[in-house]
Amino acid sequence: MHLRKLLPLVAIAAAVVVPTQAHADAAISGVPAELQDPARQVQQQAFQWQQQLPRPQQDQLAQFVQPLPQPLPELLLPPIFSNDLDGWIRNALHVLGQRGIPASYEGIHRNALRESGGNPRAINLWDSNAAAGIPSKGLMQVIDPTFAAYHVDGTSWDIYDPVANIAAACNYAAHRYGSIDNVFGAY
Secondary structure: OOHHHHHHHHHHHHOOOOOOOOOOOOOOOOOOHHHHHHHHHHHHHHHHHHOOOOHHHHHHHHHHHOOOOOOHHHHHOOOOOOOOHHHHHHHHHHHHHHHOOOOOHHHHHHHHHHHHOOOOOOEEOOOHHHHOOOOEEOOOOEOHHHHHHHOOOOOOOOOOOHHHHHHHHHHHHHHHHOOHHHOOOOO
16 A cells, blocks of 8 residues: 555544654654654654543554554554653663664663663763763763764764663664673773
8 A cells, every 4th residue: 555545544643643752853664764754743743632532542543553554553653661761771772773773671771770770860970081071971871972973863962861871872882892782891
């Protein structure tokens, strides 16, 4: 079925479907680059409408949308992640998976707990990086130059954003160690 024929369905579904609460800049797989911005606008509008629906109707709509051809299910019902360590890791894994950056839940979780105790606002003011004026920041304790160099498209440029911090750290670890899964100490 051609996407053109599905546009009326998209317009209707956009008015009542739950879009992602994941990072607003995350790419929607299967949607061409030139249509990413309009697709995100559809998601945002759908989120606003969704707030008015009772949960049973949201569930019914999800059952209707899931069998549709891609990218419609992801566009209209993308994953929703909780705003906690588990959700941040799962959100980052979603973004990393779309970009082919290797990482596992266990590897990220282990390093996040070691580096910051799971605190996305953590900052290290005592190590050699801090002494050099570039303290390690965030969930995975990334320094500003590393964050900028290994920033992952589709995530925030805020180093304290936990998903962006995880993604940059995993991207750096993938380039330096093959994967965050191979990191068992300071990196």
